Amino acid sequence: MRIHVVLDLYIFKVKTFFGALRASKASIALLLLYTLSFLLGLFSFSTPISDAIRKGVTDIDSYTELLSSVASLLMVFAVSLALRGYTVFEYEQNLIFTSPIKPREFLIADIFSNLTSLLIFANPIVIFYVMIVHSLKLSTLSALLMLSSSILFIFTLLLLKTSLSMIKSLYGGNQVNTLILAIIVILVLPAAGFIADLPLEYNSLPYPSTFLARILVKSVYSVDRLTLDFAGLSFYFLLSVLLFLSISTKNFFPTTTCIPFVSPFDTSMRMQTLQMERNIKMFSRIGMLPTLNLGSKSLLTFLMKKEVIRVIREGSLFTIIFFYLIASFIVVATSISSSQTTQSLPYTYLVTFFVGVYSLTIPLMLVSNWRFSDIGSLWIPLTSGMDLRIMVNALLYSFISISSVVPAAVISILSLIYSINPIIPLTLAVSTSMIGCPVNLYIMVGFLGMKSSGTPSILIGLASMLLSVLLLTPTYILIFLGLHLSFGDVTSWLLTVTILAYSTLIMKLFSREIKRSISRIEL
Amino acid sequence: MTPIVELIDVWKSYDGVQALRGMNLEVRRGEIFGLLGPNGAGKTTTLKIIVGLLRMDRGIVKINGIDIREEPYEYKRLIGYVPESVSLPDYLTVEELLVYSGKIRGVPMMHIKERMDYFVKIFELEDKRRTLIASLSSGMRQKVAIVSALINDPDLLILDEPFIGIDPMGQHILKEMFGERVKDGKTVFISTHMLDTAERLCDRVAVIHRGQNVASGDLKDLQRLSRTGEDATLEEVFLRLIEEAKEMSMEKPIKEERKGFSIFFRRDAP
Numbered sequence: 001m002r003i004h005v006v007l008d009l010y011i012f013k014v015k016t017f018f019g020a021l022r023a024s025k026a027s028i029a030l031l032l033l034y035t036l037s038f039l040l041g042l043f044s045f046s047t048p049i050s051d052a053i054r055k056g057v058t059d060i061d062s063y064t065e066l067l068s069s070v071a072s073l074l075m076v077f078a079v080s081l082a083l084r085g086y087t088v089f090e091y092e093q094n095l096i097f098t099s100p101i102k103p104r105e106f107l108i109a110d111i112f113s114n115l116t117s118l119l120i121f122a123n124p125i126v127i128f129y130v131m132i133v134h135s136l137k138l139s140t141l142s143a144l145l146m147l148s149s150s151i152l153f154i155f156t157l158l159l160l161k162t163s164l165s166m167i168k169s170l171y172g173g174n175q176v177n178t179l180i181l182a183i184i185v186i187l188v189l190p191a192a193g194f195i196a197d198l199p200l201e202y203n204s205l206p207y208p209s210t211f212l213a214r215i216l217v218k219s220v221y222s223v224d225r226l227t228l229d230f231a232g233l234s235f236y237f238l239l240s241v242l243l244f245l246s247i248s249t250k251n252f253f254p255t256t257t258c259i260p261f262v263s264p265f266d267t268s269m270r271m272q273t274l275q276m277e278r279n280i281k282m283f284s285r286i287g288m289l290p291t292l293n294l295g296s297k298s299l300l301t302f303l304m305k306k307e308v309i310r311v312i313r314e315g316s317l318f319t320i321i322f323f324y325l326i327a328s329f330i331v332v333a334t335s336i337s338s339s340q341t342t343q344s345l346p347y348t349y350l351v352t353f354f355v356g357v358y359s360l361t362i363p364l365m366l367v368s369n370w371r372f373s374d375i376g377s378l379w380i381p382l383t384s385g386m387d388l389r390i391m392v393n394a395l396l397y398s399f400i401s402i403s404s405v406v407p408a409a410v411i412s413i414l415s416l417i418y419s420i421n422p423i424i425p426l427t428l429a430v431s432t433s434m435i436g437c438p439v440n441l442y443i444m445v446g447f448l449g450m451k452s453s454g455t456p457s458i459l460i461g462l463a464s465m466l467l468s469v470l471l472l473t474p475t476y477i478l479i480f481l482g483l484h485l486s487f488g489d490v491t492s493w494l495l496t497v498t499i500l501a502y503s504t505l506i507m508k509l510f511s512r513e514i515k516r517s518i519s520r521i522e523l
Numbered sequence: 524m525t526p527i528v529e530l531i532d533v534w535k536s537y538d539g540v541q542a543l544r545g546m547n548l549e550v551r552r553g554e555i556f557g558l559l560g561p562n563g564a565g566k567t568t569t570l571k572i573i574v575g576l577l578r579m580d581r582g583i584v585k586i587n588g589i590d591i592r593e594e595p596y597e598y599k600r601l602i603g604y605v606p607e608s609v610s611l612p613d614y615l616t617v618e619e620l621l622v623y624s625g626k627i628r629g630v631p632m633m634h635i636k637e638r639m640d641y642f643v644k645i646f647e648l649e650d651k652r653r654t655l656i657a658s659l660s661s662g663m664r665q666k667v668a669i670v671s672a673l674i675n676d677p678d679l680l681i682l683d684e685p686f687i688g689i690d691p692m693g694q695h696i697l698k699e700m701f702g703e704r705v706k707d708g709k710t711v712f713i714s715t716h717m718l719d720t721a722e723r724l725c726d727r728v729a730v731i732h733r734g735q736n737v738a739s740g741d742l743k744d745l746q747r748l749s750r751t752g753e754d755a756t757l758e759e760v761f762l763r764l765i766e767e768a769k770e771m772s773m774e775k776p777i778k779e780e781r782k783g784f785s786i787f788f789r790r791d792a793p
Contacts, residue, residue, distance in 0.1 A: 291616070291619065299626055299627065302623075302626055303627075306615070306619075306623060309614065309615070309619075310612070310614045310615075313614040313655075314614055373612065373613065373614060374612060376610030376611075377610050377611050377612045379576055379604070379606055379610075380611075380612075380623075380624060380627070380671070381627055382575065382576055383574045383575060383576060383599055383602065383604045384599060384624070384627040384628045385596045385597060385598070385599025385600045385602075385628065385629075386596075386627040386628065386629070387596070391627075519595075522576065522577050522578060523571070523576045523577075
């Protein structure tokens with residue numbers, strides 16, 4: 001094995017992964033924002049944890065069980081990634097796999113670059129670790145033990161995931177799937193045992209996650225009696241190394257699966273379009289049922305139908321339905337658990353709250369997916385000489401319809417089940433759509449007009465969400481008043497009319513601005 | 524007769540980099556016109572300004588005598604455009620895309636169906652009519668984009684590198700179709716790197732370099748201008764003109780006009 005080749009490859013991979021950050025300064029700002037917000041949350045966590053430990057925790061086992069469950073879930077996640085086989089980026093297939101680089105050289109560089117990205121993304125956790133070590137004034141030995149065991153555990157995860165992915169790519173078939181699924185089931189048991197009453201105390205069994213949890217918890221108090229746990233963890237690490245060494249010489253290059261995104265900072269439209277193309281191929285099996293009515297007289301109706309067909313064929317509609325199914329599930333589950341307590345929440349509150357939360361994300365998703373699937377073909381309407389106002393109206397009306405109809409259906413069903421008045425949650429859902437869709441589209445078109453294609457979608461989404469929430473504040477206030485003051489029928493209807501009138505005003509205002517901005521787009 | 528396309532002193536820059544530096548161009552009605560130039564010469568920028576996908580910094584562009592700044596939409600009904608890298612709505616079927624393309628251009632449904640049937644047959648896409656665009660090869664997509672550009676029977680068909688990615692049979696069909704359109708008095712305006720094809724196909728060409736029209740005319744005009752002799756191929760003429768343009772680009776601006784052709788050299792930006 002040529003170490004310099006591995007090193008060069010590692011540097012190249014890390015540079016490519018984070019190179020996308022150079023596309024826009026906004027990405028760097030976003031990373032900083034992510035770190036800061038994460039840190040604030042962890043800081044508020046670290047103080048009570050440190051206090052609790054200083055005061056003396058009586059139940060060390062429950063902490064160990066909790067940590068062991070979390071660690072076992074991490075292992076489950078890593079192993080489940082192997083079900084896709086070994087995935088690589090397009091540039092790796094074209095550039096690296098066509099060079100004389102050997103599989104093991106590539107794999108080692110890949111593992112270390114994954115570790116680097118993981119550590120950079122998990123930087124708030126690293127800072128959190130430093131904060132805990134500092135606030136508890138842990139000894140150097142304890143601190144080192146915690147750090148080294150964590151790194152050993154991460155390496156075990158990466159090696160296991162790499163080896164199983166290779167096995168899946170090389171041999172495929174149901175037997176490999178069964179093997180991976182069996183490993184997942186075994187690994188999930190400690191977490192399952194933490195939630196439910198299982199016949200065995202899985203958290204006391206010699207799982208790698210149990211060893212890690214014991215080391216982390218015990219090293220806070222004393223470094224004694226940790227040799228066995230450390231040896232256990234090292235045993236699993238050696239086992240994963242052996243597995244890796246036995247398989248890493250095999251030529252798996254021709255069996256890899258290509259994935260489009262290089263990194264979360266990847267702003268390449270081509271990659272995003274590739275991802276969308278995959279979705280279309282997957283969902284079109286169902287989405288081919290409705291077709292564009294070739295005889296539509298009005299251009300607006302025709303374009304609205306086209307948008308609805310897009311939303312069905314690219315899978316957005318199914319995602320929205322899935323979103324609301326989760327929301328309904330949460331509402332039902334929360335209502336069951338709250339009915340068991342003395343202070344049960346009224347169902348109207350629950351439904352309104354979840355509709356409010358979920359409705360906000362739907363316009364963002366619809367507009368983002370429109371960008372991914374239609375920006376490439378925007379040259380067609382822009383060179384057609386058509387009245388672009390019709391296009392904007394078609395987009396807005398179809399987005400508002402889709403983002404209102406699904407929650408309306410869910411609210412209606414829940415209202416029937418719990419015999420509640422659906423007016424307030426329905427008003428909120430419609431208002432969120434009427435304000436959210438134009439605001440999201442306005443921000444998106446604005447970014448496209450500014451040629452900020454280098455801005456990650458996540459940042460555009462953040463800006464859209466903030467502006468939506470800001471403009472929805474009057475709606476939220478009125479809905480809050482409606483829920484608390486228990487208005488009569490007439491006042492409730494007046495409230496609804498006021499909210500809808502306000503939403504219409506915002507929609508009209510923004511749709512006018514979108515029409516102005518869309519003509520400024522240069523492709 | 525009013526030229527179908529006229530560019531007068533058109534300038535365009537991207538982030539401070541000059542893509543067009545006073546581009547002058549004239550495309551006549553009923554001809555196949557080729558825009559030739561090395562990579563980065565400004566071919567795609569020129570075409571995108573004409574079809575309204577880019578805004579020029581200054582200058583005048585007239586389509587059929589209409590200044591596109593004064594009337595930025597209506598003139599597009601005369602145009603059919605196929606970009607260099609074709610991206611189509613993957614979620615539509617071929618038939619749905621063609622109807623969409625026709626509808627937004629205001630073509631009556633009857634004509635859309637007629638033209639769709641005709642061109643789909645010509646370009647051998649009949650069995651793909653109800654296929655999702657996402658499932659088509661890049662060559663097929665290129666053909667679909669060409670049919671989509673023809674759906675409004677445009678007076679001016681603009682194609683950016685139309686032969687790239689299309690199989691020889693498809694290229695042959697395309698060339699035949701260009702000839703038929705010209706016979707009907709329509710105009711075809713292409714940009715291409717394929718000089719041998721341009722030589723056989725185009726009535727007139729313009730050679731552009733660093734955002735300027737170096738020379739335009741028919742092959743004889745260009746041979747005379749480049750002093751390459753009567754037997755010189757378009758490739759030889761092209762290479763000579765580009766070479767001269769590179770040498771001249773450091774010197775003072777020259778503008779020379781002769782009957783049947785024109786030659787412009789770089790003027791320094793103000």
